[in-house]
Amino acid sequence: METIAGIILFVTFFFLLLFGAPIAIAIILSSVFTFLFVLPFDVAILTSAQRMVTGIDNFTMLAIPLFVLSGIIMNNGGIAFRLVNFAKVLVGKLPGSLAHTNAVGNMLFGSISGSSVASAAAMGRIMTPMQTNQGYKLTYSAAVNIASAPTGLIIPPSSVLIVYSLVSGGTSVAALFMAGYIPGILWGLAVMVVAYFMAKKENYPVSKLPSAKDTFYIIVSAIPSLLLIVIVIGGIVAGIFTATEGAAVAVIYSVILSIIYKNFKLKDLPAIFIETIEITGMILFLITASALFSLVMSYMKLPEAISSALLSITDNQYGIILIIIFILLLVGTFMDITPAVLIFTPIFLPVAQSFGMDPIHFGMLICFGLCIGNMTPPVGSALFVGCSVAKVKIEEVVPTLLPYFGVVILVLLLVAFVPQISLFLPQLFGL
């Protein structure tokens, strides 16, 4: 019975997926078909329709549209430029300084804009001409930009982590946010290590550091943008407000900042709203679809079936984690992060918890693993955007990207097997 239900669920799902149906529709239909197999028509339809409404009925979920909205408002040249200058002050002394500036810029701007695509586009637009001027190869500068762009998805505030919090049954957003810092920064540092050696080999110049007076000015002018992170994350972690309220505060703050910076025009408002509606309409519909999916899965006891199948291959927990990593990397290459987190968390989290893995630690593993797909063909969105802003072909960049890909996977293995990387900060803050 469970086997047949499982087969119906996955066959329908993959069939619809392969033919390019919207992923949310593939999830919904495969779930409804599986329900129809065990329940009368009316009950199946009624239960499913109800689940699609209750699936969004969650105050925490509001944090997603609000963080997306504030990210879009903050996504303007002025703020990106200020953060680039700030990054230059931090890492300008290393060989290939502009590449490091790009990586740190992505870590800062990516976390504020909450989108690897927005970050890769903004950083690429500013950094590529500068790097070309100093004689950097286009493939080199594009590869650094692409490899570091996904860090902003893990460094908080992060919508992916909120999605994980929801689908994992309410893991604390504050704890996940704190947990995201070390893995996200390690990713960025790993990229910088590779960029360092490549720059040494190519003898790329070290840029001149700005004067002390300029440095002071640069730091002061970056503070208002960085303050957003301090207020929002600080407020959430200190328990002053919930993640959702923090996101609302982020919206208000970014509006005020944009007005002060004179980046905010009333005629931009419709475009800002439309972009927010397009992104969040897609995400929320996926979430509600996956709420139905996980209901069907647990009704059919599928996670238990899958975990016993996995355990029959090996009962060694490290072996299982390696299998999970392999699947995450594979899935990440062809599926976007949000749907993949929504689909695979209910499948793998129970397995991981069965050998005592902390849900926060597992959240880092799954989000980090899937984010790597952002920089790989055939569908990596950071890869596409990074190539298009640098005006290089994807196949030209891929060879240069390979070493980055390698070190990021090494970091993923560290995150997977050293729980402290994820759990140290949340425990330090008592979350």
Place this chain on the structure above:
Amino acid sequence: MNKVKQVLDKVLIVFSSLLLVSMVVMSTWQVLSRYVFNISSPGTEELIRYMLIWFGLMSAAYVFGAKKHIGILFIREKFSPKVQLQIEFITDVIVLLTAAILMVYGGIRIVMLTSAQTAAATGLSMGVVYSAILVSGICIIIYQIHSLTSYKERKREVIL
């Protein structure tokens, strides 16, 4: 049909934007009222949650119209343009049927079942909350009909 889509787009954008702004203001108000005025308002959070349901389902409907729901397209794109168009047509029909049966039929049933229930803090009828899925389903059907009627033209483009 193009006219209908344009009007529906506008209505959904304006409605969703208004909900979004209200949710921002109300959530900020919640923080302020708690710390500055020392009052807690359980009704606000409940209301925001219901607004989020409407926002989510209305913006999801809009995204169907804009054809921006993500799917895995790189396999489909391997086929010839003519076959791609046929697959797209079938996908559109599938979405239409899902909206009609699950969201409209299922939506009507669930609204009828719940219209007598009221929400705990605000006293709002749950039927109002659940009708979001019904309205969203109707919007999606309109978008899918619009998309399906445009295939004749697109087929001609492919042949040319």
